[in-house]
Amino acid sequence: MPSERVDLASLSYEALTEFVTQTLGEKPFRAKQLFRWIHQRGASSFEEMTDLSKPLRAQLNERAELVVVTKDLEQRSIDGTIKYRFKTHDGKLIESVYMPSPERRTLCVSTQVGCAMGCRFCATATLGLMRNLTPAEIVGQVHAVNREVRALEKTTGPQALRPLTNLVFMGMGEPLHNFENLKTSLALLQHEDGPNFSSRHITVSTVGLVPMIERFGAETNVKLAISLNASNDEVRDRIMPVNKKWKIADLMEACRKFPLKQGRRITFEYVLMAGVNDTDDDAARLAVLLRDVPAKVNLIQYNENPGLGYHSTVNDRAERFRHALDLAGVAAFIRANRGRDIAAACGQLANSENDRTFVPLKPLKPANADP
Numbered sequence: 001m002p003s004e005r006v007d008l009a010s011l012s013y014e015a016l017t018e019f020v021t022q023t024l025g026e027k028p029f030r031a032k033q034l035f036r037w038i039h040q041r042g043a044s045s046f047e048e049m050t051d052l053s054k055p056l057r058a059q060l061n062e063r064a065e066l067v068v069v070t071k072d073l074e075q076r077s078i079d080g081t082i083k084y085r086f087k088t089h090d091g092k093l094i095e096s097v098y099m100p101s102p103e104r105r106t107l108c109v110s111t112q113v114g115c116a117m118g119c120r121f122c123a124t125a126t127l128g129l130m131r132n133l134t135p136a137e138i139v140g141q142v143h144a145v146n147r148e149v150r151a152l153e154k155t156t157g158p159q160a161l162r163p164l165t166n167l168v169f170m171g172m173g174e175p176l177h178n179f180e181n182l183k184t185s186l187a188l189l190q191h192e193d194g195p196n197f198s199s200r201h202i203t204v205s206t207v208g209l210v211p212m213i214e215r216f217g218a219e220t221n222v223k224l225a226i227s228l229n230a231s232n233d234e235v236r237d238r239i240m241p242v243n244k245k246w247k248i249a250d251l252m253e254a255c256r257k258f259p260l261k262q263g264r265r266i267t268f269e270y271v272l273m274a275g276v277n278d279t280d281d282d283a284a285r286l287a288v289l290l291r292d293v294p295a296k297v298n299l300i301q302y303n304e305n306p307g308l309g310y311h312s313t314v315n316d317r318a319e320r321f322r323h324a325l326d327l328a329g330v331a332a333f334i335r336a337n338r339g340r341d342i343a344a345a346c347g348q349l350a351n352s353e354n355d356r357t358f359v360p361l362k363p364l365k366p367a368n369a370d371p
């Protein structure tokens with residue numbers, strides 16, 4: 001439902017402070033209280049904000065709104081992974097995947113409803129792009145899952161409010177195709193009065209929107225992952241249309257220039273598909289591509305999506321591929337596939353109920369970024 005009211009959860013701390021002091025005429029500390037309610041406690045209504053006066057809450061109800069995502073469905077995998085489906089205020093469906101392990105609690109976050117990138121092996125691509133998610137909807141997934149995990153595990157101690165420890169932006173959508181909203185979300189998620197995530201614990205993955213990689217490096221401080229999936233242009237052109245615009249050489253050049261913080265590496269994701277990109281020659285070419293980039297490679301055995309026609313590489317071949325990279329001096333790991341049984345694994349997020357006929361009113365084009 002369109003609204004003239006200000007979407008408070010999408011505002012940066014500075015913009016929220018301006019709204020509270022300039023528009024509402026309140027003291028700056030009220031902005032801090034409000035920010036904490038929204039981004040630390042994950043409040044979903046002004047009524048919950050019991051330390052704000054009733055007249056202020058009434059004013060907030062009149063002039064502002066709290067846009068939240070609402071849990072619509074939850075599916076639990078035998079490996080502990082939980083796929084949450086959320087509904088936006090306009091009825092769109094998005095998915096977030098919670099992956100607990102003994103060391104960390106990670107959430108895979110979506111940034112768009114559907115995706116425009118058209119990767120041939122990916123279920124999300126079949127939806128097309130419906131619209132960008134707002135900062136409120138991006139951070140709203142984190143707040144909602146923090147609430148769920150709190151209830152699930154009855155978490156106590158200092159982490160009680162915010163049990164999630166790590167975020168990966170690898171859900172539905174291409175994060176750098178929604179750059180401004182991503183950037184605002186990253187600042188909200190790292191704010192000390194909000195969820196307070198460390199930059200070391202947030203990774204953003206891109207298919208390689210080359211000009212946006214430069215902006216991402218200059219304007220944010222979190223970790224970069226590249227969804228590479230091929231060792232030459234011929235194959236990448238075929239499976240990832242973005243490669244027709246920016247070739248692998250352009251992408252590697254952007255990676256070489258990326259301002260890495262000390263001790264960090266760029267993660268290269270490589271989904272292994274039988275007979276497509278998993279030969280010994282592919283491994284050798286990949287090692288050459290990465291020889292002058294601080295890199296680690298995550299090898300992911302493809303999760304088959306009905307109708308897309310690609311198949312998973314078998315275990316022996318995956319191990320041989322990893323070993324070849326290892327011998328060539330490239331750190332490579334075969335990543336466990338989480339949530340395979342509930343279609344929560346990499347490239348499998350696609351809500352069948354999303355209306356594919358919805359067309360965005362304006363083309364979504366960050367400067368120079370469209371493939």
Ligand code: SF4
Pocket residue numbers: 115116117118119122123124125171172173174207347
């Ligand atoms: S793999 Fe990622 S970028 Fe490619 S279509 Fe799927 S969601 Fe979009």
